[in-house]
Amino acid sequence: MLLSDTQRRKQDESSDTLFYDTPRFVTHVDEGFIDQLTQLYRQRLQPGSRVLDMMSSWVSHLPEDVSFAHVEGHGMNEAELDRNPRLDHYFVQNLNENPRFELEDASFDAILNTVSVQYLQQPEIVFAEMRRMLKPGGIAIISFSNRMFPHKAIQAWSNSSELGRIELVKNYVRATPGFAEPEAIINAPTSSSIFQLFGLPSADPFYAVIAEAVQPLTRSTNETA
Numbered sequence: 001m002l003l004s005d006t007q008r009r010k011q012d013e014s015s016d017t018l019f020y021d022t023p024r025f026v027t028h029v030d031e032g033f034i035d036q037l038t039q040l041y042r043q044r045l046q047p048g049s050r051v052l053d054m055m056s057s058w059v060s061h062l063p064e065d066v067s068f069a070h071v072e073g074h075g076m077n078e079a080e081l082d083r084n085p086r087l088d089h090y091f092v093q094n095l096n097e098n099p100r101f102e103l104e105d106a107s108f109d110a111i112l113n114t115v116s117v118q119y120l121q122q123p124e125i126v127f128a129e130m131r132r133m134l135k136p137g138g139i140a141i142i143s144f145s146n147r148m149f150p151h152k153a154i155q156a157w158s159n160s161s162e163l164g165r166i167e168l169v170k171n172y173v174r175a176t177p178g179f180a181e182p183e184a185i186i187n188a189p190t191s192s193s194i195f196q197l198f199g200l201p202s203a204d205p206f207y208a209v210i211a212e213a214v215q216p217l218t219r220s221t222n223e224t225a
């Protein structure tokens, strides 16, 4: 077992559905972070491919001049998803109540998860689902910074250092059959922690874990339930 029951707990154990009931038309990270993420998507996503933006909102941070065959959106607030101009279709689902997606096996070239992985209480099932939905050769890009809704993040996240969180996400990938050894991109200016120490504004650190789907899966993870 990757996480203990305690490590999956949140300070606020009320349903996430209540917390995300109100739309938040804000960006959760600074412009520098978003620029780096959009640049990463430009490098790693194929134009004309099929993308799932999971745990999404009113923004997907995709390069404006790149078009995709289909961008599926998943999130928690319908008004946010409805306003997201990049989504061709979307659905709302609480992954802490139902971690399995009603989406086809091997139906996406890329799965994006932006500044949200810290809220997953059953990451092993969700990552197995991500792998199931990816085509062989497809990639998952999980990006995060050091910001969060602290009462909604799992304890394993809150209690880890920033580097420990990268290791945690890599371990989610490593625990999932059919993913290659994950790659991590780290851009945390050393000055940022010193700025924070003095309560001064600093750039958001940028972290991304990239996982490639390597081997064809022989059966759907839905069948293992």
Ligand SMILES: C[S@@+](CC[C@H](N)C(=O)[O-])C[C@H]1O[C@@H](n2cnc3c(N)ncnc32)[C@H](O)[C@@H]1O
Pocket: 016, 020, 027, 028, 054, 055, 056, 057, 058, 059, 074, 075, 076, 077, 093, 094, 095, 096, 097, 113, 114, 115, 116, 119
């Ligand atoms: C900080 S926002 C990030 C939204 C978006 N990815 C972005 O970059 O703006 C966190 C997101 O995590 C998702 N989320 C949080 N708890 C969730 C849950 N229990 N089930 C599914 N999604 C959840 C929601 O979509 C929420 O908008």
